[in-house]
Amino acid sequence: MATHSYTSRRELEQHSFPPAVALLVPLAAVVLQALLPKPFPKLAILDLPLIVAVFFAVSRRNPVAGTLTAAAIGLLQDALTNQPIGVNGMAKSVIGYVAASIGIQVDVENMSTRLIMNFGFSILNSLLLFLINHRLLGLPGFQILWVHELIRAAVNTLVALPIFMVLDHTKRLD
Amino acid sequence: MESFFTRFKNVLVLVAVLLAQTIALAIQVRRPVESGAPEGNKVMLIRYWVVAAVTPFERFFLGFGRNVRGGWSNYVDLRHTRQQNHDLQDQIAQLRLEQAALAEDAMQGHRLQALLDFRQHYVATTVAAQVIGTSGTDLSRVFYIDKGSKDGLKPDQAVITPDGIVGKLRDVFPHTSQVLLINDQTSGAGVLLASTRIRGILRGSATGRIQINNLTPDSRIKPGEQVLTSGGDQVYPRGLKVGTIESIAPDPDHQPYTLISLRPAANLFQLEEVLVITGTQSELPAQTKKDLAVGAATAETQAEASRVAAAEAAAEAAAKSAAQIVADRLPSLHDPNSPDADATKAPDPSTPKPVGGIVPRPQPTLHPDRYTPGSAPPATSLQPGAPNSTGAVRRNSADDDTTNQPSPTTNLPSAAPKKAPKPAPQTQPQTQPQIQPQTESQPN
Numbered sequence: 001m002a003t004h005s006y007t008s009r010r011e012l013e014q015h016s017f018p019p020a021v022a023l024l025v026p027l028a029a030v031v032l033q034a035l036l037p038k039p040f041p042k043l044a045i046l047d048l049p050l051i052v053a054v055f056f057a058v059s060r061r062n063p064v065a066g067t068l069t070a071a072a073i074g075l076l077q078d079a080l081t082n083q084p085i086g087v088n089g090m091a092k093s094v095i096g097y098v099a100a101s102i103g104i105q106v107d108v109e110n111m112s113t114r115l116i117m118n119f120g121f122s123i124l125n126s127l128l129l130f131l132i133n134h135r136l137l138g139l140p141g142f143q144i145l146w147v148h149e150l151i152r153a154a155v156n157t158l159v160a161l162p163i164f165m166v167l168d169h170t171k172r173l174d
Numbered sequence: 175m176e177s178f179f180t181r182f183k184n185v186l187v188l189v190a191v192l193l194a195q196t197i198a199l200a201i202q203v204r205r206p207v208e209s210g211a212p213e214g215n216k217v218m219l220i221r222y223w224v225v226a227a228v229t230p231f232e233r234f235f236l237g238f239g240r241n242v243r244g245g246w247s248n249y250v251d252l253r254h255t256r257q258q259n260h261d262l263q264d265q266i267a268q269l270r271l272e273q274a275a276l277a278e279d280a281m282q283g284h285r286l287q288a289l290l291d292f293r294q295h296y297v298a299t300t301v302a303a304q305v306i307g308t309s310g311t312d313l314s315r316v317f318y319i320d321k322g323s324k325d326g327l328k329p330d331q332a333v334i335t336p337d338g339i340v341g342k343l344r345d346v347f348p349h350t351s352q353v354l355l356i357n358d359q360t361s362g363a364g365v366l367l368a369s370t371r372i373r374g375i376l377r378g379s380a381t382g383r384i385q386i387n388n389l390t391p392d393s394r395i396k397p398g399e400q401v402l403t404s405g406g407d408q409v410y411p412r413g414l415k416v417g418t419i420e421s422i423a424p425d426p427d428h429q430p431y432t433l434i435s436l437r438p439a440a441n442l443f444q445l446e447e448v449l450v451i452t453g454t455q456s457e458l459p460a461q462t463k464k465d466l467a468v469g470a471a472t473a474e475t476q477a478e479a480s481r482v483a484a485a486e487a488a489a490e491a492a493a494k495s496a497a498q499i500v501a502d503r504l505p506s507l508h509d510p511n512s513p514d515a516d517a518t519k520a521p522d523p524s525t526p527k528p529v530g531g532i533v534p535r536p537q538p539t540l541h542p543d544r545y546t547p548g549s550a551p552p553a554t555s556l557q558p559g560a561p562n563s564t565g566a567v568r569r570n571s572a573d574d575d576t577t578n579q580p581s582p583t584t585n586l587p588s589a590a591p592k593k594a595p596k597p598a599p600q601t602q603p604q605t606q607p608q609i610q611p612q613t614e615s616q617p618n
Binding site: 027030031033034035036037038039041044045047048049063064067068071075076077079080081082083084085086087088089090093094097101129132133136137139142143144145 | 183184187188191192195196198199202203220221223224225227228231232235239305306307308309310311312313314316317318344345352354358359360380381443444
């Protein structure tokens with residue numbers, strides 16, 4: 001009788017997703033992000049692609065997959081803005097990598113962990129965007145409003161929790 | 175070596191991805207970053223792919239929402255349409271009057287510009303477009319419209335609404351275009367303060383506000399002043415509304431300049447439809463000329479009407495009787511509380527003027543009796559054969575047509591109260607032989 005031995009959390013809970021979900025959910029996030037601020041301008045504070053990128057990264061628990069998925073989502077976002085392509089791509093690549101690395105170490109199914117994780121990644125995303133725009137691209141007028149970014153992180157965290165719960169149903173245990 | 179790549183595979187992938195994107199960024203920003211500067215073909219191709227993939231969804235949801243809203247507003251929610259139509263008709267009438275008032279000035283200004291050989295660029299052709307989506311982030315204030323190069327749009331064309339300017343076209347795809355809003359950080363426009371005629375440069379900010387930050391402190395610049403496009407940027411035609419000055423404060427980063435914040439004329443945060451200016455011309459457009467002609471005609475009609483009214487007023491003033499002038503000057507003879515007070519007003523021009531000078535009116539009767547003027551009914555109301563009617567008729571015949579004169583022999587106590595007491599005649603009966611009751615009762 002064959003026996004399984006799990007040596008790490010990664011081997012214990014590594015998930016994958018159907019190709020349709022892996023393709024359509026990020027696309028839907030980008031489309032929704034572009035659509036929602038039109039009737040509700042205040043919703044521009046949301047970052048649905050970031051939430052989706054974090055979810056896929058922590059669920060797959062694979063830094064390479066997390067990095068590439070997040071980079072692709074970031075590049076999609078960049079293509080719809082007037083910024084140079086790569087700004088969001090770079091920021092989300094880092095976040096995808098860090099999120100996947102954290103997912104190996106921490107129980108990301110826990111609600112409070114998800115809360116802290118989403119808040120932290122939203123702040124990290126703002127910080128990375130500021131560094132890329134201000135330092136790498138050298139945009140003189142670019143500034144970061146920290147109060148606004150804290151509010152953005154809080155709102156994204158609140159929205160991320162139900163989205164994570166919905167997307168949990170699409171997981172497939174490897 | 176193999177173990178190195180295996181061991182650090184994850185980090186190496188991250189570094190490779192970041193390096194690739196850094197190189198891509200370096201290629202894109204190799205030249206100085208200019209607002210709205212066209213990019214390389216490869217980047218355009220990436221944007222083209224993504225926009226081509228995303229905009230069909232945006233169009234679908236926009237069309238769906240429009241149909242739902244249209245079904246509701248066109249078939250269900252028509253409750254106040256009639257009242258709204260009436261209000262709009264009133265508004266049109268009001269606007270026509272305003273147009274008439276402005277038409278003369280506009281035509282005069284246009285003639286003066288022609289004399290000075292001033293090349294003004296008027297909006298000649300526009301393309302109406304629907305907003306279908308946004309960039310999705312408040313760090314990049316752009317939106318997408320459902321018209322592109324197939325509709326004649328080109329980069330750097332101005333985008334406006336009837337309220338004011340919105341932005342300019344940045345990337346133009348075959349069926350879609352990206353519009354850079356004026357409140358984006360990379361946006362700019364040449365502006366002119368409407369009353370002080372000071373020129374400035376408008377810029378967007380990180381907070382989404384529009385600001386002028388290249389002017390030094392000037393006491394003439396006040397909050398509430400309107401700001402227009404100057405036309406100097408070769409994008410926005412001159413004279414379009416930009417916004418109004420909201421606040422003026424010293425710029426902490428660039429002393430001694432001031433930071434003038436504006437409230438945009440157009441609602442930049444909730445746009446549904448916009449107009450893209452596809453062409454300008456130095457002559458006034460035909461429709462505008464027609465509107466001006468209509469306005470001028472209305473102004474002439476108004477002027478004619480006011481001339482007629484002034485002439486009537488002058489004639490009325492000339493017809494004002496001297497008796498009334500004297501009555502106005504003699505307050506003792508003029509009791510404002512009495513019902514005769516109206517008699518001091520200007521009389522009907524059709525009333526014959528008194529002959530023989532001015533006669534003061536008698537004092538009001540303290541104890542009225544049947545001899546009191548106005549207490550007896552007119553002769554026309556008396557019936558032949560009635561008691562005392564003979565005397566009354568005889569008496570009234572003697573008085574001839576002075577029907578308002580008292581009749582001493584007439585004793586009709588029941589009839590007298592039914593008739594309103596006649597006001598005392600201002601002139602003697604012989605000088606004003608016939609006083610029509612209708613004339614007395616008519617307000618002047």
